[in-house]
Amino acid sequence: EMVMPGDNITMEVELIAPIAMEQGLRFAIREGGRTVGAGVVASIIA
Structure with a gap:
């Protein structure tokens, strides 16, 4: 899957x-x- 700037x-x-x-x-x-990307940890699953 390709993600473009501004996509979530x-x-x-x-x-x-x-x-x-x-x-x-x-x-x-x-x-x-x-x-190439940045984000925030939304939840820990393990």
């Missing part, structure tokens, strides 16, 4: 390494040194 999506992510997170945490998705 919901996604479920499995991290490759453990990291402390909490609801409301802001995060960035980076690829090759470039920020």
Whole structure:
């Protein structure tokens, strides 16, 4: 699925390494040194 600037999506992510997170945490998705997305943790499911 392709997402364009201004779109809102919901996604479920499995991290490759453990990291402390909490609801409301802001995060960035980076690829090759470039920020390609950003978001907020809506809920913790596991």
